[in-house]
Amino acid sequence: MKDRLEALKQEALEQLHKVADGNHLIELRVKYLGKKGALTEILRGMGSLSAEERPVIGQVANEVRGAIEALVEEKIDFFQRLATEQRLAAEQVDVTLPGRPMKQGAIHPLNQVIQDIEDIFIGMGYRIAEGPEVETDYYNFEALNLPKDHPARDMQDSFYLTEELLMRTQTSPVQVHTMEQMKGEVPIKVICPGRVYRRDDDDATHSFQFHQIEGLVVGKGIRMSDLKGTLLEFTKKMFGSNTQIRLRPSFFPFTEPSVEVDVTCVKCGGNGCRVCKHTGWLEILGSGMVHPRVLEMSGYDPEIYSGFAFGMGVERIAMLKYGVDDIRHFFSNDLRFLQQFARI
Structure with a gap:
């Protein structure tokens, strides 16, 4: 039996020395x-x-x-090292090859415009105020001088969740919340950015969801000239130093007097073109002096305090600034469109 064992040892070692791959090694280990x-x-x-x-x-x-x-263990180690060397050789990086640029994300053009507007007004001493997108009928309408039977409500056809809750149609309710939180203190200088919702047409210039930025200033001796100066400064920084504005009488329930604000056409500079329908002007926002009733309902004596408010659609500003002719492009997530505005 001793001779058989020695013969087996010699045979096995000879076979193992000749083994060429891991699979054959496993077979020999099982065999012996x-x-x-x-x-x-x-x-x-x-x-x-x-x-x-x-x-x-x-x-x-x-x-x-x-x-x-x-x-067997020696051969296992050998084949493992060999496999590692072969893998490293196959995965070797040629450092002489040109680099492959990595695609980076960028801020959405609407968010970029919001940030630009915020930066302008923060530079003028404003702070940012935010509020809920689901509002009560009181804050969305009644506190803004729009009682339940007011015909101007038809201009803001709304998404109601209950009889008293709705998706806000404007960011103006944030102004009311701010005045109540200040409890009669002045001055107030805030802008209120956010999403708003209306049952509007879905076409090139309308969307059921869009973004607004509204502003509010309340204090003593606030005048219409302060409003005009503020908006002129804003438009010059937003559209260029040669931009001019004009105020046209209008009506909003929460301001009195109320004005629509136009800017010189960003395309032709006021000379008249197809974009501005050859008028030289483009409408960008509504504004006015805060209605005494709104001040009073929020705890401010209109005999002592006055203020102005304004509101603009972010999509409208972005369309004018970038020359976009269809609001739906902003929500399509088409990279071909979005990459045009990447600031990288």
């Missing part, structure tokens, strides 16, 4: 060391040995097993 392998087959005959021979043969068998296992 497995439960049905050659070594196990020889050791089954130990029962026929005498008590003196068994320890000797057992020691020889352990030496044979140890030698085979040691060479």
